[in-house]
Amino acid sequence: MTSTSPVHGDLRAELETLTTEAFRPDLADVDRLPTLDIAHLMNSEDRSVPGAVAQHLPAIAAAIDAAAERMARGGRLIYAGAGTAGRLGVLDASECPPTFNTDPSQVVGLIAGGPSAFVNAVEGAEDSGELAASDLAGLGVGADDTVVGVSASGRTPYAVGAVRYARSRGALTVGLSCNENSPLAAAAEHGVEVVVGPELLSGSTRLKAGTAQKLVLNMISTITMIRLGKTYGNLMVDLRASNEKLRARSRRIVAYATGAGEEEVEAALKATEGEVKPAILTILAEVDAVTASRLLTEAQGHLRAALRAAP
Template structure:
């Protein structure tokens, strides 16, 4: 394991911000913004690696597996965040995408001393979830060297789970433990070693890509609309009405009526309008077509 942190690009000084403490506010912000613009380019350079990981992820999840993020500090928090946002956005079970952070829930808001240095803790955390060879474990570490993440990926490989790693350095140590390593080189941070900045942004963007592409392929999206959104509050109910209107051309009152008839099942409401069939018939067709609205409509037209 790399002992000399100065060798990691995430720990090196950024030449563009050497005198940031002497800058006016506008120049501080411009410096940060200019550096942030490099993140998307760095991700674009690794799009093939991300695609390979996304395809492997879909294969496992579509066959009953789970996606489990594991990380420490900022990386761990980002994994927990991405996992937490999947159920309300795409209507999936909270168990489908999980986020584990070194030190547990307390570490989401407070640093837990020594948690990220424990290889055994990660193995214990994953063991408690009963991971199997059907699951995908995605290890997150900006530095590419966090012992907790290495422990998690190592244990995942022992049980035959598919492994993905995401770091922000070249030749990250966690990459050695991954079937699908992703390395996003964002370079030195504006504030030396503050990997919640560019590195954190890069990790958030890649996690968005992995989980979003997964949900699209699972049929959670029709066109570019979130048709499995869970209308658990008034804002989301209004969004559901808007989605039905956009997909079908229905007026506001009709969209609400269809949603009420289908118990606010957006997919069923769309299919009821487009096919003229009742709720149960639409649900049956969805089951036969992997819950994919586009596949249902194609099959309906063919018949």
């Protein structure tokens, strides 16, 4: 006869209340279905995720505006989570430098257990709010920073602890989860609870919940960068051309933005040492590279503002 400790019993009871952990009897025989039928089921489930995200767009937009305001003052965007949620935060952060030419310290992903947890589970790491506080203290989190706690359940101690510590330091806090009335949303100034319902595989929150979190993190980073002037229209004008593919993309972006021919585009990029934004400015404003750089500095990197200020 086995016994259940009070702690384990409480945890089991708590998990049973979570939408993301719910069991779906209608899918009990999913393993007996043909592969194509399972694929149709998964695709049907996934189609519900954007609609669930859409219900929270006002809350997401408010969080983005608040984060962009702080980042414009020199603050950072910091994601904190465990497991899949932590990996998604690290992924989103790691894609900002090549996409928007941000310094790696501007958008940071923290995962419970450290970098090794990205590929290997670190037992017990997600259960420590103190570990999250220590990780954020190591970054010197302050009032100009934004900390986004990410947790499908909304109860992961690492994510909740990160938000609580960040808020105690005056940072802006966002809690992203996939269950209603979560401790994470309650701890944050901006709570975003995207309820996507039970998973195809009970409790496998890398599925719909992970997709929802990825969609929201895409919005947070992308729209924040748009607000910070990292784009010109829908062009990534702060692109860092670190390989031949990106160098080719840089040439196309300058051409799209200016309508200039190949020779003029090449000359502009050569004059600005491959930097897309000043290259566009040299062509559209008919200024030299030094002037373009100065105008962009004075406009805090916003290309449209620099064009308005050009002689």
